[in-house]
Amino acid sequence: MNSLHPRIRIVWILRAIILGIVVGSIGLGLATVLEASPLVAVAVAVLVAVVGVSHAILRYRNWRYVVGEDAIYLERGVLTEIRTEVPLVRIQHVDSRRSAFERLVGLASTVVYTAGSRGADVTIPGLTPENADGLRKRLKQLVIDTDGEDAV
Amino acid sequence: MKLAPASIPYRAFQKATSLGITLVFVASIGAGIRLGSPEFLLLVAGILVAAVFYEIAYYKRFEYELTDDTFDLRSGVFSRREREIPYGRIQNVDISRNVLQRLVGLSAVNIETAGGGSTEAVIQYVSEFEGKRLQQDIRRYKRGESAESASVAEQSERRTDEELLFEIAPSELALSGILSFDPRVPGLILAVFTGSIPFVSPIVPVDGPPLVLVVVFAILLAGGVVLAWVVGAISAVINYWGFRLTRSDDELRYERGLLQRYSGTIPFDKIQAMTITDNPLKRRAGYATLAVETAGYAPGQASGRGSEAAVPIASRERVEGLANEIAPSDQPTFKQPPKRIRRRYLARYLIALGVITAVLYGLVVWLEATGTIPWYLLVVAVVLTPIAAHYKWVHRGYCLGENHLFTRNGFWSRETKLVAYYRIQTVIDTRTIFQRRWSVATVIADTAGSLSLLGTDAAAVDIDQQDAERLREELSERLRAALADRRRARSGGFEWLGEDGDQSPTAESADDQIGRPQPDDTDQNRLENEPADECADSEHTDSEHEVDDHQAVDGKTDHESDDQHNTDRDNSPGSTD
Numbered sequence: 001m002n003s004l005h006p007r008i009r010i011v012w013i014l015r016a017i018i019l020g021i022v023v024g025s026i027g028l029g030l031a032t033v034l035e036a037s038p039l040v041a042v043a044v045a046v047l048v049a050v051v052g053v054s055h056a057i058l059r060y061r062n063w064r065y066v067v068g069e070d071a072i073y074l075e076r077g078v079l080t081e082i083r084t085e086v087p088l089v090r091i092q093h094v095d096s097r098r099s100a101f102e103r104l105v106g107l108a109s110t111v112v113y114t115a116g117s118r119g120a121d122v123t124i125p126g127l128t129p130e131n132a133d134g135l136r137k138r139l140k141q142l143v144i145d146t147d148g149e150d151a152v
Numbered sequence: 153m154k155l156a157p158a159s160i161p162y163r164a165f166q167k168a169t170s171l172g173i174t175l176v177f178v179a180s181i182g183a184g185i186r187l188g189s190p191e192f193l194l195l196v197a198g199i200l201v202a203a204v205f206y207e208i209a210y211y212k213r214f215e216y217e218l219t220d221d222t223f224d225l226r227s228g229v230f231s232r233r234e235r236e237i238p239y240g241r242i243q244n245v246d247i248s249r250n251v252l253q254r255l256v257g258l259s260a261v262n263i264e265t266a267g268g269g270s271t272e273a274v275i276q277y278v279s280e281f282e283g284k285r286l287q288q289d290i291r292r293y294k295r296g297e298s299a300e301s302a303s304v305a306e307q308s309e310r311r312t313d314e315e316l317l318f319e320i321a322p323s324e325l326a327l328s329g330i331l332s333f334d335p336r337v338p339g340l341i342l343a344v345f346t347g348s349i350p351f352v353s354p355i356v357p358v359d360g361p362p363l364v365l366v367v368v369f370a371i372l373l374a375g376g377v378v379l380a381w382v383v384g385a386i387s388a389v390i391n392y393w394g395f396r397l398t399r400s401d402d403e404l405r406y407e408r409g410l411l412q413r414y415s416g417t418i419p420f421d422k423i424q425a426m427t428i429t430d431n432p433l434k435r436r437a438g439y440a441t442l443a444v445e446t447a448g449y450a451p452g453q454a455s456g457r458g459s460e461a462a463v464p465i466a467s468r469e470r471v472e473g474l475a476n477e478i479a480p481s482d483q484p485t486f487k488q489p490p491k492r493i494r495r496r497y498l499a500r501y502l503i504a505l506g507v508i509t510a511v512l513y514g515l516v517v518w519l520e521a522t523g524t525i526p527w528y529l530l531v532v533a534v535v536l537t538p539i540a541a542h543y544k545w546v547h548r549g550y551c552l553g554e555n556h557l558f559t560r561n562g563f564w565s566r567e568t569k570l571v572a573y574y575r576i577q578t579v580i581d582t583r584t585i586f587q588r589r590w591s592v593a594t595v596i597a598d599t600a601g602s603l604s605l606l607g608t609d610a611a612a613v614d615i616d617q618q619d620a621e622r623l624r625e626e627l628s629e630r631l632r633a634a635l636a637d638r639r640r641a642r643s644g645g646f647e648w649l650g651e652d653g654d655q656s657p658t659a660e661s662a663d664d665q666i667g668r669p670q671p672d673d674t675d676q677n678r679l680e681n682e683p684a685d686e687c688a689d690s691e692h693t694d695s696e697h698e699v700d701d702h703q704a705v706d707g708k709t710d711h712e713s714d715d716q717h718n719t720d721r722d723n724s725p726g727s728t729d
Contacts (some may be wrong), residue, residue, distance in 0.1 A: 071628055081588070082582040085628050089635055090577050115447065116577030116598040141293060 001064040004126030007105045008059045011126075014101060016052025023048045065124055067135065072112060074122060086122055087100075091112045094139045096132040110133035112139065153217055155545070158256050159277040160211050162599070171199050173627050216275060218289055223263065223497040225273050234366055239294040243264045243446050246416035247283045254413065259283035266447035266600060287417055291403060294419070301482055314405065318463060318474050320395040327439070328464035332384035355430035392464050397474070404478065412491055424575050424599040425610060426475055428568040430468075433567070440471040444478065447600035479572060484558040488547030489592065489614040496590050496614070497541035504531055548597075550612035552626060555634065557597050559610040569610040574634035576597050579627045581620050 027041025055078055064075040072086040095111040102108055102125075109125040110132045129136065175196070194386035196340040209229045217224045222236040223695035244264040253259065261283050320328075404423070408486070426448055429442040442463040463471060512527045519525075526546075543563045551558040557576075560568045580596040587593060596611045612623060 071634060077582075078587045081583040083624065085579040085624060087576075087578070087628060087631055107510075114577045114598075115600040122578075132164075 020049025
């Protein structure tokens, strides 16, 4: 079982804080328009940020993945724990992605697509760019080897 | 190949009509155009001529072709599109013909693959014969035969070997009409009604006594419901008129429709899942509904029509028999979630009831009508909650069959899903924070079926966490095994069967004589090499026996050991099932 790269926490925490700031500024705007106390808005924003940050930390702690011989297995989730098993035969294509935040901390994600309707795309975040590329290439090779002739 | 020449005037007429309607609409809302003026008539004539010219160009530039391994389509007047669809990727080939098209002998052909949001190849229109020929040729190419190899005699033979699986009886059609309720109608009425309030309000005695108002409202409501029901009934009867399902050796064929005739094919190996739906009333009367899912239809696209091969209503035995024909499987014995989970449902219902009562009480207090409205009456329903919880539990379960996963959920609308192991895309195991408290989990077998986009995947809900773990591993294991079997069956023919038994040479030569793959046979082989069936627990040997008998009569599958099977074959050399 692999965990994600620890730096992914920075990305998630940053996102939570930004969400808090956005909520806070909207709240402050509303408070000035409605001539209400800005304290409530600040409190809500802080609450959002705190919940977001703790969620990010827990999320990192619960994330596990493993690329097995014939399936990818992922375990994640804070409130709802989700374990997904993606058979390699079912993979349609693989992306590696780097969002702006991820580039900031030098990380990348790998996205695996299947033809399924619910788990149609599975993202493995928090990989180093080399790892993400390596994973993508390895998956590509495995998929070719397993002959996904009847993927749908 | 080209479209049918008759498609030019038909398409031009179609286009001109829709343009004309738009124009009349624009004129009617007062855009300064007078309907009778010579300018207007000139405009209409111009549009008609332009439409005819466009359609001639469309006809000239539309070409399709059946090559050895792809279906090619070249189309487009201004922007060209060239498309190649490999036969192996084609999910459905559908033909539809409305009344007008039937009069002039045209068919619209739609070819669906799993990818993309819309129909991949729309061929509007070809002659009726050409449509049928396309359907058959695509099927033949798919099997790897060339068009020439099939003689005319063989073609007629193939048509006769179609076996009727299901034909809707008049009583079933009537019943499906009676049970249909078009939910879109009340919304439409509401929209029309709110739009026409300025006209209606003078008639409705708004300032009359409240009783009159209530009566008027009730009459309107009842009228709306009746109308919705009538519209639903009529549309169901029109849609499912003459519904029949036939099977040829590797495909399911459906035909239905009164005004617009639909027909199409669904290859067996593209069926993603089957759903049998019923409700307490239908269960009591012994009826059920069946839907066959494929990956061909994009969400929303088939919304009006639903699953193409859906049996609207039929007796339970007929539906189960049909499901068994399409995917041979035994009667599932459902494993229910642990009993403790009933307490969770009970708690859930009690909380819901409490919330509703509290809201009601709040309303009553707010309206200052504490003495008049008996808000506490709802509390009586507490007596019913344990029963409801029990029934929810009773109707929930899953079962690992030989080739299929069965899941069942819901009391009011009970859905029994059947997913072949080799159709599973991913296996998802989720535990919400509440489920963790009861140490249960939900295991979802995700497929590429189109209905599952609405969130109704085959799911074993609230099963014990250890069971969930086991189920998840078992499902992936069986998926792998089923895929490996299929691959071997496809590439190695029947050689691999000889490895584990004494496959008789007579049977092999019998297969050779036929000279084309026998999907029935491979299915049979697969059946027998599957891991042991978990549904048939020791407590349930009776029903397993029944299934055996039934299938022995059918001559399709038998559940005996390999040796038994081979002896059977030895005794009847040349039998082709």
